[in-house]
Amino acid sequence: xxxxxxxxxxxxxxxxxxxxxxxxxxxxxxxxxxxxxxxxxxxxxxxxxxxxxxxxxxxxxxxxxxxxxxxxxxxxxxxxxxxxxxxxxxxxxxxxxxxxxxxxxxxxxxxxxxxxxxxxxxxxxxxxxxxxxxxxxxxxxxxxxxxxxxxxxxxxxxxxxxxxxxxxxxxxxxxxxxxxxxxxxxxxxxxxxxxxxxxxxxxxxxxxxxxxxxxxxxxxxxxxxxxxxxxxxxxxxxxxxxxxxxxxxxxxxxxxxxxxxxxxxxxxxxxxxxxxxxxxxxxxxxxxxxxxxxxxxxxxxxxxxxxxxxxxxxxxxxxxxxxxxxxxxxxxxxxxxxxxxxxxxxxxxxxxxxxxxxxxxxxxxxxxxxxxxxxxxxxxxxxxxxxxxxxxxxxxxxxxxxxxxxxxxxxxxxxxxxxxxxxxxxxxxxxxxxxxxxxxxxxxxxxxxxxxxxxxxxxxxxxxxxxxxxxxxxxxxxxxxxxxxxxxxxxxxxxxxxxxxxxxxxx
Numbered sequence: 001x002x003x004x005x006x007x008x009x010x011x012x013x014x015x016x017x018x019x020x021x022x023x024x025x026x027x028x029x030x031x032x033x034x035x036x037x038x039x040x041x042x043x044x045x046x047x048x049x050x051x052x053x054x055x056x057x058x059x060x061x062x063x064x065x066x067x068x069x070x071x072x073x074x075x076x077x078x079x080x081x082x083x084x085x086x087x088x089x090x091x092x093x094x095x096x097x098x099x100x101x102x103x104x105x106x107x108x109x110x111x112x113x114x115x116x117x118x119x120x121x122x123x124x125x126x127x128x129x130x131x132x133x134x135x136x137x138x139x140x141x142x143x144x145x146x147x148x149x150x151x152x153x154x155x156x157x158x159x160x161x162x163x164x165x166x167x168x169x170x171x172x173x174x175x176x177x178x179x180x181x182x183x184x185x186x187x188x189x190x191x192x193x194x195x196x197x198x199x200x201x202x203x204x205x206x207x208x209x210x211x212x213x214x215x216x217x218x219x220x221x222x223x224x225x226x227x228x229x230x231x232x233x234x235x236x237x238x239x240x241x242x243x244x245x246x247x248x249x250x251x252x253x254x255x256x257x258x259x260x261x262x263x264x265x266x267x268x269x270x271x272x273x274x275x276x277x278x279x280x281x282x283x284x285x286x287x288x289x290x291x292x293x294x295x296x297x298x299x300x301x302x303x304x305x306x307x308x309x310x311x312x313x314x315x316x317x318x319x320x321x322x323x324x325x326x327x328x329x330x331x332x333x334x335x336x337x338x339x340x341x342x343x344x345x346x347x348x349x350x351x352x353x354x355x356x357x358x359x360x361x362x363x364x365x366x367x368x369x370x371x372x373x374x375x376x377x378x379x380x381x382x383x384x385x386x387x388x389x390x391x392x393x394x395x396x397x398x399x400x401x402x403x404x405x406x407x408x409x410x411x412x413x414x415x416x417x418x419x420x421x422x423x424x425x426x427x428x429x430x431x432x433x434x435x436x437x438x439x440x441x442x443x444x445x446x447x448x449x450x451x452x453x454x455x456x457x458x459x460x461x462x463x464x465x466x467x468x469x470x471x472x473x474x475x476x477x478x479x480x481x482x483x484x485x486x487x488x489x490x491x492x493x494x495x496x497x498x499x500x501x502x503x504x505x506x507x
């Protein structure tokens with residue numbers, strides 16, 4: 001395809017934001033629907049990208065490479081494989097739904113909000129298509145400022161504290177990543193990610209100085225683990241989620257957390273296989289702690305939004321567990337290659353499924369908060385009879401989150417545990433506890449406390465069920481939860497081609 005589809009997908013949002021500056025701020029309705037219309041362009045193109053990607057051929061496709069800063073050897077190098085294609089679609093889908101939802105719920109500083117959201121979208125797309133370290137780093141940082149402002153301006157009562165905490169955590173990780181990038185450059189002589197991946201075993205410092213390699217590995221690990229977030233680097237997340245506006249929480253959980261997991265798949269595992277394999281037990285321990293600890297903390301929460309925030313710590317732990325299993329398999333040879341690919345498939349599938357499921361849960365928190373102006377689970381009860389549509393959508397989304405067979409969340413957990421059991425079984429056994437605790441807090445804290453039991457007619461008698469725009473926002477997410485729960489093959493084929501090729505290169 002001669003059409004530069006990746007460049008168009010990446011830069012249409014920021015160009016749209018620049019053009020949107022010309023719209024007077026008083027024309028709020030025009031700004032809102034203009035932004036939604038702009039976001040539809042990359043959404044349509046991301047569907048075309050998915051459909052036209054040659055899954056049989058695999059590898060990097062739609063590649064564009066031109067010199068950017070020749071004196072430094074920096075190139076504008078973009079491309080996608082079976083891991084990045086679904087992530088680009090997820091980003092486009094959640095951004096469009098977030099802008100559509102925000103068109104009805106954001107009423108202050110409208111122009112800044114919607115244009116910042118478009119700028120944020122460009123940053124997220126850029127990370128998923130970048131094949132040059134400098135380009136990757138620039139796009140990584142582009143997403144930082146808009147999200148900081150979205151939390152700090154349109155957030156809740158403690159928004160400034162949450163925004164600064166988010167910014168500092170991410171910045172610390174960024175600095176560590178920059179040092180690691182420079183280390184690779186001085187050893188490989190190139191900022192090209194694919195070239196560094198291909199040469200990791202041929203460059204002498206990489207082979208002989210394991211201490212330096214370990215430092216670079218842990219620098220990348222810190223940057224990406226903060227973003228995932230993995231225990232013990234997760235403490236910024238509950239505050240950021242709790243204070244962010246609804247659409248901000250959706251993008252934070254649905255896409256931004258995936259940037260860290262994507263970094264592990266795109267950079268850490270392919271470039272540092274020996275170090276990752278050596279430290280796989282430690283990474284596995286952190287993953288298991290994230291799964292179990294995150295789920296247990298959810299059971300102690302009474303703020304609905306904070307509960308779902310901690311559930312992200314637990315569910316992203318499955319991604320880290322799959323990665324740890326794949327890394328641990330590298331010392332076992334080809335015997336467990338199939339299981340390692342399954343663990344990676346589960347990790348990648350969990351990235352996508354967590355985006356649509358937890359994104360949906362945050363939308364649903366926004367629906368009840370817009371009406372009740374509280375997220376305290378103590379004060380609800382019996383809403384199932386008063387809000388049957390909301391109850392039904394919340395039940396489907398909650399069951400998808402706990403991994404009920406027939407819904408999307410089941411397959412990602414199944415593949416992670418299937419792959420992990422064959423490689424590091426004790427970690428898988430402990431990790432399964434997270435599934436049990438997840439079922440407990442979904443059924444007990446959300447379903448029982450919100451929708452069952454006596455209904456407070458005096459306090460909640462005037463609550464109304466979901467409006468049309470709220471239903472439209474949730475419909476695509478619910479469709480994907482059911483579709484990929486019943487028939488996950490289309491997305492699994494994409495992931496499997498990429499993960500199998502990745503494991504083949506590492507052995």
